[in-house]
Amino acid sequence: MRKIRTVIIDDELHSRDELCHLLKQHEDVEVIAMCEEAQSGLMAIINHEPDLLFLDIDMPQTNGLELAKSLMKIKNKPKVVFATAHAHYAAKAFRVEAMDYLLKPFDEDELSETLKRYREQVLKQFQHKQSVVTSKERLTRLAVDDEERIRYLDPRSILYLSKEERETVIRTREQMYRVRTPLKELKQKLEGYPFLQTHKSYIVNLAEIEGLVPWFNGAYQIKMKGIKDEVPASRTYVKALREKLEL
Known part of the structure; x- marks a missing residue:
């Protein structure tokens, strides 16, 4: 079973630990890095190329929205889920192609729905790639x-x-x-x-x-x-x- 390689970026230690604990309840999720600010988070993303990113918005220096916007330029961009205490950022979050938006304190059922949505999106992408290949006549020589x-x-x-x-x-x-x-x-x-x-x-x-x-x-x-x-x-x-x- 291929793991969903995940990075958490949040300046609050308690929030990072809580989210990590909840994610570890899912067998197909692997938390590969936890970062407390955007700069170290960006380096973790570049170095590890995660599949999924849980990103706080209200952080010092570079906020989560600015980081997500910069990620739109990289080749292997992870799916982004904003994890924040502030509901009013939701509209801006989806302008930077966020997959989902979770409010703190985290709800286990909502997190499970987010992971389910991620799996469904990945499956659809895979099926689309397969159909593109099989719909073409394969070159014989x-x-x-x-x-x-x-x-x-x-x-x-x-x-x-x-x-x-x-x-x-x-x-x-x-x-x-x-x-x-x-x-x-x-x-x-x-x-x-x-x-x-x-x-x-x-x-x-x-x-x-x-x-x-x-x-x-x-x-x-x-x-x-x-x-x-x-x-x-x-x-x-x-x-x-x-x-x-x-x-």
Whole structure:
């Protein structure tokens, strides 16, 4: 069971502890960080990339609304639930795309409803992604230029693709092909197969990964089956990669 990785940001110790205690009653929730002000909270969000954020509004220096507004610019934004003693902030809260709004003191049933709403939203998003993939006709072969003639590759034979200057390299176990088709376009054509972007310049066939080697600053090198090449996995893409590999 995948945990709902959660961060709490609240300047009141009692409120943090109370909310943490209530959340721990739910087996699928994991509180990974508790912070007392916005700046340390923002760092926790960047470093841990939580799924869900419980955020107080009335805090010194940077308030919760300002922090939530800044989160709208980041790539992996958590779902935001405002947890506050002040009901009059509700309208402003939803302008920054808050998922829900809880009033202190916290009610167990209301918190359970919030978590239920989160689970339903995540399930809908997953089902939508699946329907997009399955609604498209899956590519059965990929055409590539090979010394002035066209070859047709089985997508499952591709180990990885990489961008090199103005060309895209397609690597199979036997050969390497260079094409003019942009990496982004090839990624779209290969939807329905287990390909995942691991770096801004690399897309990897998950079924052909042999292992991961830790690298610098949270990055990895990916060892592919049957070849000596190692493919980079940058920090930006590591979380998605580990989830796909169930690590």
